[in-house]
Amino acid sequence: MQFSVCLVWLVTAVVAVRTQSTQGILDLVKRRLPDHVDIFEFRLTGNETFPISTAIRDINDEYTISSTPEGKILVEGNSAIALASGLHRYLADTVHVDIFWFIGSRLDTEPSNLPPLDQPISGSSIVPWRYHFNTVTFSYTSAFWTWEDWELELDWLALRGVNLPLAWVGQEKILVEAFRELGFNDAEINTYLSGPAFQAWNRFGNIQGSWGGDLPMEWIDDQFELQKNITKRMVDLGMTPVLPCFTGFIPMAITRVLPNATVVNGSAWNGFSTQYTNVTFLEPVDPAFEKLQISFISKQAEALGNITHFYTLDQYNENDPFSNSTDYLSGVSNNTMKSLKVADPDAIWLMQGWLFYSSSTFWTGPNVEAYLGGVSDNSDMLVLDLYSESQPQWNNARVKSYYGKPWIWCQLHDYGGNMGLYGQILNVTINPIEALANASSGSLVGFGLTMEGQEGNEIMYDLLLDQAWSESPIDTEAYFYNWVTRRYSGNGPIPSDLYTAWDMMRTTVYNNTNVTTQAVSKSVFELSPNITAILGRTGHHATAVTYDPSTLTDAWHLMYSATTSNPSLWDNPAFQYDMVDVTRQVFSNNFNVVYSSLISAYKYPSGSTNSTIATLSQNLTSLLSTLDSVLLTNPSFSLSTWINAARSQTDNTTLQSFYEYNARNQITLWGPNGEINDYASKSWGGLVSGYYIPRWEIFGQYLTEVPFVNYNATVLSKRLLDFEEGWQNGTSVQKVGVQENLKSILGDIM
Numbered sequence: 001m002q003f004s005v006c007l008v009w010l011v012t013a014v015v016a017v018r019t020q021s022t023q024g025i026l027d028l029v030k031r032r033l034p035d036h037v038d039i040f041e042f043r044l045t046g047n048e049t050f051p052i053s054t055a056i057r058d059i060n061d062e063y064t065i066s067s068t069p070e071g072k073i074l075v076e077g078n079s080a081i082a083l084a085s086g087l088h089r090y091l092a093d094t095v096h097v098d099i100f101w102f103i104g105s106r107l108d109t110e111p112s113n114l115p116p117l118d119q120p121i122s123g124s125s126i127v128p129w130r131y132h133f134n135t136v137t138f139s140y141t142s143a144f145w146t147w148e149d150w151e152l153e154l155d156w157l158a159l160r161g162v163n164l165p166l167a168w169v170g171q172e173k174i175l176v177e178a179f180r181e182l183g184f185n186d187a188e189i190n191t192y193l194s195g196p197a198f199q200a201w202n203r204f205g206n207i208q209g210s211w212g213g214d215l216p217m218e219w220i221d222d223q224f225e226l227q228k229n230i231t232k233r234m235v236d237l238g239m240t241p242v243l244p245c246f247t248g249f250i251p252m253a254i255t256r257v258l259p260n261a262t263v264v265n266g267s268a269w270n271g272f273s274t275q276y277t278n279v280t281f282l283e284p285v286d287p288a289f290e291k292l293q294i295s296f297i298s299k300q301a302e303a304l305g306n307i308t309h310f311y312t313l314d315q316y317n318e319n320d321p322f323s324n325s326t327d328y329l330s331g332v333s334n335n336t337m338k339s340l341k342v343a344d345p346d347a348i349w350l351m352q353g354w355l356f357y358s359s360s361t362f363w364t365g366p367n368v369e370a371y372l373g374g375v376s377d378n379s380d381m382l383v384l385d386l387y388s389e390s391q392p393q394w395n396n397a398r399v400k401s402y403y404g405k406p407w408i409w410c411q412l413h414d415y416g417g418n419m420g421l422y423g424q425i426l427n428v429t430i431n432p433i434e435a436l437a438n439a440s441s442g443s444l445v446g447f448g449l450t451m452e453g454q455e456g457n458e459i460m461y462d463l464l465l466d467q468a469w470s471e472s473p474i475d476t477e478a479y480f481y482n483w484v485t486r487r488y489s490g491n492g493p494i495p496s497d498l499y500t501a502w503d504m505m506r507t508t509v510y511n512n513t514n515v516t517t518q519a520v521s522k523s524v525f526e527l528s529p530n531i532t533a534i535l536g537r538t539g540h541h542a543t544a545v546t547y548d549p550s551t552l553t554d555a556w557h558l559m560y561s562a563t564t565s566n567p568s569l570w571d572n573p574a575f576q577y578d579m580v581d582v583t584r585q586v587f588s589n590n591f592n593v594v595y596s597s598l599i600s601a602y603k604y605p606s607g608s609t610n611s612t613i614a615t616l617s618q619n620l621t622s623l624l625s626t627l628d629s630v631l632l633t634n635p636s637f638s639l640s641t642w643i644n645a646a647r648s649q650t651d652n653t654t655l656q657s658f659y660e661y662n663a664r665n666q667i668t669l670w671g672p673n674g675e676i677n678d679y680a681s682k683s684w685g686g687l688v689s690g691y692y693i694p695r696w697e698i699f700g701q702y703l704t705e706v707p708f709v710n711y712n713a714t715v716l717s718k719r720l721l722d723f724e725e726g727w728q729n730g731t732s733v734q735k736v737g738v739q740e741n742l743k744s745i746l747g748d749i750m
Contacts, residue, residue, distance in 0.1 A: 057128035060126065061079050066120040132449045136200040141417060172223070212665070246289070248289060254282060263280050270671075289336075311348065311349060313350070315336070333373075365397065386410050387518075389427040390427070420523065422546070424511070428463055433471070528677060552586060559582060577636060584683050602703050610704045
């Protein structure tokens with residue numbers, strides 16, 4: 001073990017700086033603009049190396065774009081990621097093309113001759129770090145991603161200037177090796193690790209074990225090979241990855257391996273039984289903690305290279321500490337930091353600040369100060385203010401700008417991959433600029449995206465990342481106009497109706513100022529049917545509509561009418577996606593109206609009959625059936641895409657069924673017994689027809705059988721659960737891919 005310590009000290013001392021290269025950006029151009037490789041020239045300015053060993057960088061990224069006498073587009077910058085940002089600025093603002101989630105790269109819609117620049121264009125970031133990813137995004141969104149999916153994501157990140165991405169994929173490989181080295185057997189490790197769609201919460205110490213089967217080594221090995229590709233590409237593109245380390249969570253069999261180990265049990269989480277929660281925590285004061293830290297970080301460095309000094313480490317995410325003693329809390333963080341420094345002398349501890357919001361009762365001012373104060377050197381820690389746009393903690397009297405620790409202003413925005421149209425354009429443009437100017441937030445060093453699920457509303461994430469390059473709040477009217485221009489590029493002139501529709505959404509859908517509703521909403525029809533407490537919800541299960549639904553309907557009609565003047569829009573993948581997405585939201589809003597009519601007729605009959613209830617119930621399911629047809633026109637809105645991605649991870653049919661069960665369970669029951677039921681629900685074709693419609697049919701049938709005075713929610717829930725549990729074990733998706741033509745379906749609806 002002493003040799004491992006020396007090895008890590010040696011290699012980290014050498015890589016306090018990284019040599020920069022333009023090759024990664026050139027390779028990006030080859031991937032996305034193969035016909036124009038020779039027209040671009042990239043040049044690094046200043047030093048060829050840059051520091052990666054401090055959270056408080058005082059160097060902002062800068063670029064300049066110009067045309068050379070030889071007719072080339074020259075991009076100069078002080079870092080590789082500055083070059084990527086400059087390239088994006090030219091492509092987005094001058095050529096009007098871009099790369100998008102779901103839709104893919106639209107950079108190939110550029111003209112055959114790229115336009116020269118009359119005057120150079122310069123840009124500079126206003127913060128040194130631009131961060132991306134929430135730990136749970138790796139389960140809600142990218143659990144079953146392929147390398148092709150990751151390539152698109154990483155190019156998207158690079159072009160938008162992200163230089164500090166989280167890289168969680170495949171960490172179980174290193175963890176297994178470290179646990180084996182300590183003396184755990186594979187059976188003990190298997191009962192600790194969680195399934196593919198739930199690994200994030202195992203990494204957080206919220207859950208342990210897996211329902212439906214054990215995590216196979218085949219998955220662990222394959223994911224780590226993927227991680228090697230991901231981290232190499234991150235480095236090639238000029239990013240500094242944030243890597244995992246040992247957090248302290250450990251199999252309960254630690255008491256067999258080390259009978260005298262100092263361990264405690266974490267708190268219960270979200271109603272899970274003790275079989276799956278109360279995760280064992282090895283106290284950092286125990287010598288085994290440091291041994292595991294050294295083992296983990298040295299093995300990871302050997303496999304991936306010495307590519308970073310940033311380590312993600314969250315010990316109390318929705319998991320209260322064993323003691324509220326300030327001495328205990330400072331001791332935990334102090335010894336945790338010591339273990340990191342022994343393993344890597346330049347280590348920087350990155351943690352999510354979510355705990356100070358979600359567990360605010362525990363995290364009093366003294367407790368926050370004690371835990372953060374255990375890390376004596378402020379530059380050794382970097383905190384993500386995870387929910388800055390709605391619930392900023394940095395300016396909370398308890399948190400006090402994290403007591404001098406560097407921190408990043410983040411937009412959370414989306415829980416569980418919920419799909420409602422939603423945004424807070426004022427909060428993500430004005431607030432971060434005000435925070436940067438605030439004297440008490442002098443340790444603000446970055447802006448970041450920390451959505452739980454990367455689902456839709458892409459413009460809101462572009463907006464914040466672009467705000468990181470503007471000293472004043474972005475003019476959202478001009479921004480939306482330019483974004484629409486490049487989003488629908490490649491299919492002729494863009495009709496004015498499209499610009500008008502998006503501007504209507506800018507001032508309504510994307511301009512929520514209601515402080516009680518702070519995140520993306522989900523559709524009511526995705527929730528387990530009930531006669532109360534479904535409409536107008538706020539919080540994690542938000543269903544509240546924060547704008548006049550008729551405004552969105554008007555925008556929807558304008559988008560459709562745009563195809564009259566430019567029919568080729570029907571062939572534009574961005575337009576196809578957006579028409580499905582807006583249609584989905586319009587139908588979701590209409591469902592609320594029909595549902596309200598049904599409940600009103602049920603609660604206050606005044607002449608209503610069972611026939612009336614049956615008819616209104618049929619109206620609900622008919623609306624959902626039509627929506628299902630719309631959703632199935634686009635693979636991005638299809639259950640089959642999610643399920644097929646899970647099954648394609650292996651050729652082993654037994655494992656395929658296990659992965660599919662994981663995929664199905666996450667988006668429905670979320671737990672073996674519905675512990676977080678419908679939290680990660682999705683408006684997907686196939687899921688609407690195969691899961692939501694049957695639930696509403698069960699609900700409607702119950703209402704016709706039982707009068708309101710005899711309504712029993714427990715009886716209804718049991719009927720629904722019987723169906724839901726059966727659906728989890730399905731092994732095929734009936735409708736795969738595009739089923740019908742979007743144009744013809746909408747033609748019948750409009």
